[in-house]
Amino acid sequence: MGENDKTPELIKRRLDAQKGGGDQAIQKQVAMGKLTARERITSLLDNESFHEYDLFVEHDAREFGMDRKILAGDGVVIGTGTMYGSPVCVFAQDFTVAGGSLGLMHARKITKIMDHALKMRVPLIGINDSGGARIQEGVNSLAGYGEIFFRNTQASGVIPQISVILGPCAGGAVYSPALTDFVFVVDKISKMFITGPSVIKTVLGEEITMEELGGARVHSEITGTAHFFANTEAECFEQIKKLCTFIPWNNTQKAKVFPAKPPKKKYNIEKIVPLDPREPYDMKDMLKALVDDSDFLEVQEMWAKNIIIGFGRIDGETVGFVANQPNYLAGVLDVDSSDKAARFIRYCDAFNIPVVTLVDLPGYLPGADQEHAGVIRHGAKILYAYSEATVPKITVIFRKAYGGGYIAMNSRHLNADFVFAWPNAEIAVMGPEGAANIIFRKEIMEADDPDKVRAEKVELYKQKFANPYVAAAKGYVDAVIEPEETRDHLLRALEISENKVAIGPKKKHGIPPF
């Protein structure tokens, strides 16, 4: 190339910019158990697949001495790469550069890669590690957040959006992850809150640590903001890679099909559900007895544990599961479990993933705290989500399906495609005790021995109604099946639903009970 060759200059500029905030800042990052932004990206993507863009972007802020500050890449790394050979777009905030603070150009880089992901119909993975808005840039940083939120919403339901919280994510910054499909957090590293401990202390006089306020556990167990909890960054990246095996790359595709595998033998489906309807059991064993290789990926495992949501495969194809958990709160529906299930159903529906619903629940949880927490409004979400979904919808009722819970759990009446029930299923308007007390109130009250008469009437009600045949007689249940045939029935139902066409009335959008 000769003496006019400018390549060495490029290489020098590149190396300088890639140093981020410099050695000292990087050492501080490492001391916190954190990887650097570029290390995180390369850990996540296929080897050597990452291509960085906008490395030489600079801010043009002038106030408060900003004109003398050079911020490498303006504190964020963006680019494209591949996962399992398929393209993805990614951004990672660089905490070593001005605390990963979000200024105008920083935001412009993020929105550029978001636009790219949406145009190219590929997933967007955002790694958040930022002190918040760059105060020196004033309203420009607010503009930046707003422009990101707008794009998150535009892309919602079109491409998968994954947020990884690997550091602080505070103030306005929290709302981008909240608008995305899946939020990943790491113990002791992730912190998410609207207002931090110092503001809370000033305004309310309350003292609370960052961890107690918005640590990874808080968002995994209490708020439901996070979907996956990991102990280390490395474990977090494995979780993301695992999730990406189950989901399609955009809303016009189906998830990748894997070679079919039977469930592991140790999960014997006939031995999981106790015959006594009062005895609890672990629905996760049932899921493992149904899915390929007993490989079930649970979403929001630590929050609203009375309902289980997650992905598995049946004969190689991804299925989204919604299942009551009799082991926790008797598997009732309540405010949080309705919210959790409804959002997951809408995710599956947006991305062409069939939904299989596994039912064993006593109904909605009674009580003033639930009523006042809005169980009507939140409980309605699950009805809305099932009714609205047009992907294949299949239900299996194992044991209890009472009252509103029966209707809500993808019943025929919400337009389920297939409803199966086990022989021990009890499908009824309410439990036998309660029902007998109402129907035979007078007879029980007037009897010489009310307890004896009550017991007789409960038994009578059980015989008459606490079975699957009343529902089957009306066609509400398509087939009463033997337990060991369950996977075969699911498989056949999924096969026949492969080309399902269901188109509702044309509308701009519905108004779900948000």
Add this chain to the structure above:
Amino acid sequence: MKAVKAIIPGTILEILVKKGDKVTHDKPVLILEAMKMNNRIQAEYDGKVKKIYVKVGDRVPKNFVMMEIE
């Protein structure tokens, strides 16, 4: 305080441990009948049973401290 609380209002059906017993966080310590289910309530903490505040047949409200672990 390491308290075993009622996650749901119900009736104590069975107490599976006694004062001084060693327990682990995932071990059921009592059975709480609620919502037509005999719910197995776990210790939630590793340790020893310090005090039991309920007896069989008691009705407990939500969040009632049924047992203390030390």
